[in-house]
Amino acid sequence: MKQINTESDEPYITDNSISSISVKSTPEIEKKFVHHVYDAIAPHFSSTRFAKWPKVADFLSSLPSGSLILDAGCGNGKYLGFNQDCFFIGCDISPSLIKICLDRGNEVLVADAVNLPYRTGFGDAAISIAVLHHLSTENRRRKAIEELVRVVKKGGLVLITVWAVEQEDRSLLNKWTPLADKYVEEWQGPGSPRATRVPSSLSLESIPESEESSLGGENVKVSNESEILGDLKEEKNVKNQQEYFVPWHLPYHRAEVGGASAHALATGLATKDDVKGAVVYNRYYHVFSEGELESLTNGISNARVVDQFFDKSNWCIILEKTS
Template identity: 55%
Template sequence: MSRTPEIEKRFVHQVYDAIAPHFSATRFAIWPAVASFLGALPAGSLVLDAGCGNGKYLFSHPSSLFLGCDICPPLARICAARGAEALVADATRLPLRPLLCDAALSIAVLHHLSTEPRRRAAVAELVRVLRPAGRALITVWAREQEDQSKLAKWAPLQEAAAPPRPARPLDRIPEEDQEFLVPWHVPFHRAEVGSAAAADGLARRDDRKGAVVFDRYYHVFKQGELQRLVEGVENAVIVDQFYDKSNWCVIIQKI
């Protein structure tokens, strides 16, 4: 797999490194689709959460064993401080032996990868570390958002050079746009990410909202795109696919 593209380094890695404490504080709810997937696993299953964030799923199903990894060192440290087994790792190059896991999660990860080969490589890595008949749940943001007004608040990547970026009418967002910079607002009182991030150009101040604003890269998936991506990966079949809460989701099984 090729080197990490600069767009991911700046608008994914550096941003999540900076916002990790605030991001973690907002991530506590357990998604029912994930709970259902984990609840169907046999007791004692070893589950990999590739892109585990603050580790909220690593404690969500006590009859399974969990291993988490994330590209963001501050988030991995948050997981470790909570008592989870977590390591810093790239989802496209997992430092794990083949056939290790009974199941895997990839929740809201693939849409942060900026090329199709990298997204396919991340799926292939999940399949590689699964045991035969092991299953993985993969979710990504959908281009077909339930609340279409959200798209007007996102900046198409090709227009991202000149903030501020006011919301645009929905009829001016081309349907082919799938690459966006999505804002993350950190209140001024969260001192751990304060003025330094704005000073070095990683974020911008929004005095009206009283926040420092970071932009995160997303490739949002159109209907059928995730299925086609998975179908291009060897030794994997789709056993379920669905749309839930503005996400496209698939469950794959290793064959």
């Protein structure tokens, strides 16, 4: 088992000229409702993440033997080592998920998607699977794509997938908690987002496997004492809504007694659902509309779109680095 040495000059660098400090600074909503949540639910989340998406598997299988593949936002590492003829290095913002990867013998490190710690042109290919929708501003999403292009060689391919607004099951959009206010660019303040309605179901059929497999489909109860949900308003037309909280139910028997879950409950970042016997965490998502992912690449002069497609309620794109 090896862990990447982040103190060495090779192959990792930090280029302060790549982006402004504001883009690299993590907004509070991501810290609380992405980073902290995944650290808290990591073992349970990992137990539900094992099936490989066919399109991702096809992409990885198509790469030449000996390719070095960078997985940015690798989660529990389910794609690391998928193609045994290639080499994989993964990174994720969650130390808890990275520990799971390390325990499985993968080459991984903790890193931010908007500031990848690899030198320019390091990898032969890169993937970002279900990551960009957790970034809360357009600039940060664009920066993450620029980073993926930067770290691959000329001619290298980049596969990106994100959750879509255009869900195959449209009823799902009424089962998540839409956020009433779109966050201002580079939002980092202490203000509380406000929700417009309570989610009525936990169903996450927009991804191949979900926590429903272990928890069933009963209705979700969300406490009005949770500060981040704010005051509940009347249901509104969510046709153009793209900002959501999507709940994750961590069963009581999987929650650490006196650990992260206890702290989250005490601070209002999680609630209890005694009916389901679980601690409820909310994960922040910006779901993508048709053409939005491609539009983020318009200003990247050294990359071109070679394929884009819709798969299992996800928008997907493949880029090639041209210079």
